[in-house]
Amino acid sequence: MGELGIDHESGLIDVTQTPLAQLATLDDAVIEMSLSSLLRLWGSAGDRRWDNG
Amino acid sequence: MPAPNSASVTHRLTDAELASLARGRFRTAVIGRLIAAELSKHRLLVEAVRRRAHRAGPPDDLAVMNSAVRLLGQLEAHSPEIVANTLALPQVGSWAIDCLRKMAAGNSTEQPDAARRAPLRRDLGYLAAVAAAAALQARHQFDLMVPLHDGVLLLPGLGTARLDSREPWGSARVRLDGNGALASSGASTVTLPTGLDPTVCADPRWFPTPRLRARADGLALNIALDPWDPFVSRVGEPVAALSTADLVEWELRADEAWRILVGRHRAAAEVLAAVVSTVVPLAGRTSQPTSATSGWAFGVIGLSLPANEPSLAETFVHELHHLVLGAVEDLVPLVDHERDDRLGYAPWRNDPRPAAGLLHGCYAHLGITAFWRRERHVGGSGQRLRGAVEFARWRRATLDAAAALAASSALTEAGARFVAGIRRELAGWQDDNLPAQAERLAAEASLDHRVLWRLACARPAADAIDALARAWQSSDAARSRSKILLSGAEPRHPDDPVAADLALGGAAIGRAGIPVKIEPPLRSARHPPAPQEPLIRLLEARYRDPARLRRLLDTSRDAPGQAEVLQPVDKADAALLRGDDATAARCYLRRLEYTDDAGAWAGLAIVLRRMGPPASARLLRERPEVAAAVHARLRALPGKLPNVLRLLGWLADAVVLRGDHSACDGDSGSGI
Numbered sequence: 001m002g003e004l005g006i007d008h009e010s011g012l013i014d015v016t017q018t019p020l021a022q023l024a025t026l027d028d029a030v031i032e033m034s035l036s037s038l039l040r041l042w043g044s045a046g047d048r049r050w051d052n053g
Numbered sequence: 054m055p056a057p058n059s060a061s062v063t064h065r066l067t068d069a070e071l072a073s074l075a076r077g078r079f080r081t082a083v084i085g086r087l088i089a090a091e092l093s094k095h096r097l098l099v100e101a102v103r104r105r106a107h108r109a110g111p112p113d114d115l116a117v118m119n120s121a122v123r124l125l126g127q128l129e130a131h132s133p134e135i136v137a138n139t140l141a142l143p144q145v146g147s148w149a150i151d152c153l154r155k156m157a158a159g160n161s162t163e164q165p166d167a168a169r170r171a172p173l174r175r176d177l178g179y180l181a182a183v184a185a186a187a188a189l190q191a192r193h194q195f196d197l198m199v200p201l202h203d204g205v206l207l208l209p210g211l212g213t214a215r216l217d218s219r220e221p222w223g224s225a226r227v228r229l230d231g232n233g234a235l236a237s238s239g240a241s242t243v244t245l246p247t248g249l250d251p252t253v254c255a256d257p258r259w260f261p262t263p264r265l266r267a268r269a270d271g272l273a274l275n276i277a278l279d280p281w282d283p284f285v286s287r288v289g290e291p292v293a294a295l296s297t298a299d300l301v302e303w304e305l306r307a308d309e310a311w312r313i314l315v316g317r318h319r320a321a322a323e324v325l326a327a328v329v330s331t332v333v334p335l336a337g338r339t340s341q342p343t344s345a346t347s348g349w350a351f352g353v354i355g356l357s358l359p360a361n362e363p364s365l366a367e368t369f370v371h372e373l374h375h376l377v378l379g380a381v382e383d384l385v386p387l388v389d390h391e392r393d394d395r396l397g398y399a400p401w402r403n404d405p406r407p408a409a410g411l412l413h414g415c416y417a418h419l420g421i422t423a424f425w426r427r428e429r430h431v432g433g434s435g436q437r438l439r440g441a442v443e444f445a446r447w448r449r450a451t452l453d454a455a456a457a458l459a460a461s462s463a464l465t466e467a468g469a470r471f472v473a474g475i476r477r478e479l480a481g482w483q484d485d486n487l488p489a490q491a492e493r494l495a496a497e498a499s500l501d502h503r504v505l506w507r508l509a510c511a512r513p514a515a516d517a518i519d520a521l522a523r524a525w526q527s528s529d530a531a532r533s534r535s536k537i538l539l540s541g542a543e544p545r546h547p548d549d550p551v552a553a554d555l556a557l558g559g560a561a562i563g564r565a566g567i568p569v570k571i572e573p574p575l576r577s578a579r580h581p582p583a584p585q586e587p588l589i590r591l592l593e594a595r596y597r598d599p600a601r602l603r604r605l606l607d608t609s610r611d612a613p614g615q616a617e618v619l620q621p622v623d624k625a626d627a628a629l630l631r632g633d634d635a636t637a638a639r640c641y642l643r644r645l646e647y648t649d650d651a652g653a654w655a656g657l658a659i660v661l662r663r664m665g666p667p668a669s670a671r672l673l674r675e676r677p678e679v680a681a682a683v684h685a686r687l688r689a690l691p692g693k694l695p696n697v698l699r700l701l702g703w704l705a706d707a708v709v710l711r712g713d714h715s716a717c718d719g720d721s722g723s724g725i
Contacts, residue, residue, distance in 0.1 A: 011063030012384060015093045016137070020126040023100040030061075031104065034097050038383060039153070048348025049288060050375045050413045051355075 012038070064090035066384055071467065074381055075474025077374070077419045079324045087380040088327060091351040092141050094383060098149035099140065099180065105156045106177055114177045117198065121184040124195050128184075132191035139187040143331055143350035144209050144284035148183075150349045151284065152176050175200045175222050179209075179284070185227045186211050189234055192247045196228040199236070202283075206236050206243070209282055210330075211251040212261035217241035263300055265332060267311035272322055274311045277331045278303060288345045288355035289335040302358065303334065309362035314369065317427050321370050321420070328376055329354055329369075341590070344368045348379035360598065363436070367424050367443075374420035375413055387468030388412060397457055398506055400450035400499060405510045408463035412472065415458060418451040419475050426482060435599065441491035442498075442596040444482075450499050452479040491596075497659050498592045504655040504677045505589070511678040518679070522686040525695065525703060588626050588652055595630070606630060625656055634660050642697050649685050657697070668705035669698065679708055 013034045015023060066074075070083045103118050129136045139145075155173045178200040186208040188195040199206060201223040206214040216225055216238040225238040227245070234245040246254035251261040262281075267274040278300070280291035292299070314322035330352040337343045337357030342364065344356035354372040359365045381387070388409045396405035399414045406414065422444060429440030455476045458464070464472060594602035605622050622630075625640030638660045644653040654677050661670035673680055680701055687695045 011065065012090055012093055013061045013063050013097070014089070015061075015096050016089050018096070019129055020096070020100075020122060020136075023096060024103070024122070026100070028104065031097060031101055035094075035101055038094070048379065049345055050347075050379075050410070050417070051289065051343065051345035 064093060064384055066381070068470075071381070071385060071471065072474050074377065075471040076478040077416075077423055077475075079320045079377070081323060081327075084324050084327060084377070087377065087384075088141070090384055091146070091380055092137060094351075095140050095145045095149070098146060098153070102149050102152045102156075102177070102180070105153060109156050111174075114174055117178050117181055120197055121180040124184040124188055124193075124197065128187050128191050128193050132187075132193070135187050135191045139183060139190075139210065141330070141352065142183075142210050143347075143353035144282050145183060147284040147287070147347065147350040147353075148176065148179050172222060175202070178224070181227075182207060183209050189229060189245055189247050190249055192229070194229050196226070196230070198224050199227045201225050201238060204238070205281075206238075207282060208245070208251075209284075210262065210277060210279075211246070212259060213281060214243040214245060214256075215258045215260070216243060263295065265303060265307045267304075267308045269312045269315035272315050272319075272326060274307065274322075274326055276329055278334060279331050280334050282331075285331055285350055285353045286333050286355075288333055288347050288350065288353060289343060290337075291355070292334045292336050295334060299334075306358060306362055306365050310365040310369065313362060313366040313428075317431070318366070318370065318424060321373060321424075324377070325369055325373050328352055328373065332356065334358065342368065344372050346372050346375040346379070348382065351376060351380060363428060363439075364597075367421060370420045370424045371417045374417045378413055378416045381471075385467045386465050387471050388463050389465055389468075390463075393461075393463040395461070395463070396510075397461075398454065398503070398510075400454055400502055403506065403509070405506075408458060408461045411454060411458045411461075412464075412468065415451055415455045415472070415475050418447050418454075419478060422447040422451055422479065422482065426485070429487075438488070438491060438494075439596045441487050442494045444485075445487050445491050446495035446499055448479055448482045448485075449495070452476060452483065455479065494592070494596055497662065498589065500658055500662060500674060501589050501592055501655045504658045504673065505651055507676075507678045508651045508654060508681055513676075513679050513682050518682045518686055521679070521683045521704065521707060522690065524707065525683065525687065525700065526690070526692070528703060587623070588629075588656060591622065591626060591630055602630070623652070625653065629656055629659060634664050638664075645684065645697050646694055649681060649688075651681075654681055661701070666702060666705075669701040672701055672705040672708065676704075676708055680704055 011034070013030065064086065066083070066086070070080075073080060074083065099122070103122055106118050107115050125136055125140070152173065155176065178198070181197045181199045185195065185197050185199055189208070189211065199208075201216060201218050201220070203221055204216050204218040204223065206216060206225050206227070208214075214225075214236050216236060217240060218225070218238040223238060225236045227236045228234070229245075229247060234247050236243045236245055241258075243258045244254060244256040245259060246252070246261070254261070263278045265274060265276050265278050278295065280286055280295065311322070314325065328351070331354070333353060333355040335343055335345070335355045335357040342357045342359040344354065346354055354369070354376070356365075356368050356372065359368055390409065393408045396407055397411055399406040399411055401414055401418060402410075425440050425443035425447065429437055429444050431437065431440065455472055459469065459472045459476065591602060591605065594605070606627055623640075625637050625644065628634070628637035628640060637656060641650075641653040641657040641660065644650045645657075654673070658670070658673040658677060661673055683704065684695060684697065684700060687700070
């Protein structure tokens, strides 16, 4: 089997080593691409709060 | 260093890594990648907030954001670890989501929101507090305006300073220069700590965030105990205050819980140390502890202090699984929320749950089951019994819930694989030998929960109930009596053989094959949670706190020194717990003569499980809502009250149970 994980186009990009100042230079599309799946996915799922299982 | 672009590397998980995580097997390298992914998420969220504030917010708000981001950028040049640790704090993720939601909703920047939380302007300014906290740790000179709430300056992860401002939403000038680190508002000034240890500060108006510290076998636990930060404390209802005595109690219990985890659950302990940065102490009684996490606040656990150390260790493992699964879901969608429109039974909750909630519950209880699988071999007889009962209960209940979840169309392909991994791990534990007593205590606790849940949440079709009621009224069974009301059996031990005098005399009339359609709960519908009946707490106290159970059974008065009032135990429940099944049955049946009493049905289900008849016991386990609905219908009709035991025997023959008929395959007991 190949790798799972979300598609490259909608995946969370690795910016752990990217200076904050450079994040400000990213295209909006890159930010949207990285976060939109998360925000869309969980927009209808409230606060993702799990209490007592 | 080049800026990332559309061809940049993404955080990913391989199939093998996902399969390993699904089975609850934590590997340091994989967990490290999840932690890194959460840091990327936080950094991108901060940037997303800054951009949306730039588009939507007033210039003043943008200036605050830009100053904070600029300061964090300067710090990164020489203290990257401090900046990374600060941005990785759970409150940063929670804060960013809050801001994005408020901006998307077009909230006013000046007014508190509907929940009376801070106005958006104050939320945006929280990033200045984050930057100031990092700069103080790095001893980097700065000068920022930071929000105050009721005169309190909160520096995330470090502590709070109390200034004299009387404004509900004021601000303070916070700076570090040649004169030291100071926060000032109006006429008051507070000295702040610098460096990595926020306790090194003599100003009496500075209150460092307390930390839980423990060390065992070379592994350290060091996490903040923070009920004050608004972006983490919303995981539950935090305690109003933490006294010195409270802190000592937390430290003592955490110390021993840490020894348990490091000694026998080393992998979980290592992940806990790496992932969890903050605990929010929640209000709650020790006999009914509560705990919670949020997928937007990676690294924080909210929990009330449990009654003992094994329970605290168990809660850590439980909530750690929620956090890990939340990080996995940020990379690999496991549930399609557009299709998550059905609710199902979760053996650990009183309300019906969507697939996303069931998945989290199953994963958390996989961790709990693994925890007790080892703990059942440790300690004295009482501790070992508890471990065995917890293991017996959750290995079965979690496997059943995961099996129901596997049939959900809301799971993605990856989600289906993940659930299969959970089931595979649990299936491997089903044949572990356990004492019969442990199996019985576990089965009875599970049965009570299941019956109450179905009575509250499962809805049998009204026409089928009417048909059954009419059929009963026309039957011979309705006109004869059960022996139960004549029984004078002495109290007996619950493990004794089935008592024959509860069995119905004569056969129920044959009317086999009436299917009763049970509609699975719709997510959009309102479902009141199953009531909190005291019996489940008593059943659980048999193995979790037998001393408390003895007190409850011996007295109905307040116990001196107890934090809570001991409620008197119902007569039927007390008889059930003492093994006097005949008395328990009589009392439950008496209660059912007067009311539609869910607790009485649940207690009767346990009596029938012990004493039979097996067919009636099975009916009450599988379809208590049908029995209760037919009984209620008959009580509302003119004529004699139905004899409950006879009615159950008749229904057991008349109703198609799970697995008997395809017409019932879609019921809420097997679907979600």
